[in-house]
Amino acid sequence: MWTKDMELFYPNTLLETGHDILFFWVARMVFFGQKLLGKLPFKQVYLHAMVRDAHGRKMSKSLGNVIDPMDVINGITLQDLNKQLDENSNLDPREIAKAKEGQKHDYPQGIPECGTDALRFALCAYTAQGRDINLDVLRVNGYRNFCNKLWNATKFAMMNIGKDFKPHESLNCLQSMVKTARQKCKAQAIAPPSSSNNIKYSDHCSSRLSELNEKFENFSYINGFMPTQDDISIIQRLEEVGSSVSQYPHVLRWYCHMASFSQAERDSFTKASGTPLVSTIECGEVRHA
Missing domain, CATH: 1.20.1050 (Glutathione S-transferase Yfyf (Class Pi); Chain A, domain 2)
Structure with a gap:
């Protein structure tokens, strides 16, 4: 039965997803949409790059190598990273210990606070390289320093151009x-x-x-x-x-x-x-x- 929400939100225009689930989920959505509702659920599919860890492994809860974007934006200590594994994981204790060793190796000082702009900049820069992103937090931190330089350069320019400065029309x-x-x-x-x-x-x-x-x-x-x-x-x-x-x-x-x-x-x-x-x-x- 069609409801108001169904009429409002189905079908959509664009689906954004990764190529790894193209045949597991996207194809099923198309099949069931056609079979049950008689309409395609979307017209276009945008396949974004796959975000992997710094070693090229797919981020997975079973490996314990998932990086929360909020942790990159706000920063997090190694102890809190380990705590997340203990509280939010259903892994075998031996796998948890192995994941903690990986965190200790990759983030001995934790994840530094990088900010939203640096994370966006890094993802855009990575996407230009191919369909896989080996996300290295140190590189994101490097982009944070770059964004900080842009900010300081702009601030310095604004301090010295004077109040009467008028930008060019074009x-x-x-x-x-x-x-x-x-x-x-x-x-x-x-x-x-x-x-x-x-x-x-x-x-x-x-x-x-x-x-x-x-x-x-x-x-x-x-x-x-x-x-x-x-x-x-x-x-x-x-x-x-x-x-x-x-x-x-x-x-x-x-x-x-x-x-x-x-x-x-x-x-x-x-x-x-x-x-x-x-x-x-x-x-x-x-x-x-």
Whole structure:
């Protein structure tokens, strides 16, 4: 007999389930729905990824390796995890002892508090990899740290942009501004030497730029991974002679990156070390015809 609830909730549109019970339960629901009610219980079936433990085993009460999402969100101690096995499990005492050993191995300090956002982020990241999720709580905790960094970065930005800040009307406007700035920087970097100076590049210039290009292939700056006054000195020499670096991709990347620093930031760089490459580089000879 059809009731108001049946008319309201049957049939549904979508069923969400795992592929492991596709023929055990989903097929039965379809059979009995057609046989008893004459209608399919749903039109679409969404098969989500299977959540397994960190070792790839299916989470099962019989194995005692089930992770309660609330425990990941709020955190739980190892003692409370063991207590859940004693109170909520119908396992054989030997299996309970085995499950407790597994909990002690996987969560010696318990499960840290990860929060809702980190758990959602982790499940979304895992789902992109395939249909099985080997849920590692340490990875969820890592995403918690990542979300915390995003929060702190946003909070720092909001503190410094001022009350009069107005966001761009659209993302396209912001992208256009960034694109224009990059094109301007690149145009300055690859601009050919002024024809009025009749500059001719010597083999010595090419060899030095090649040497720079090889260095910047492995390092961000002339002295490693921190900018110094040596970088400023090289940029000044490149600009003095109007040298083109378009044929040297790593030098071009370094040049565009250095151009993004303000004068105040450049002044704060550590003192130049006077490396041989800086002291001997000659980027060109100005010869008058």
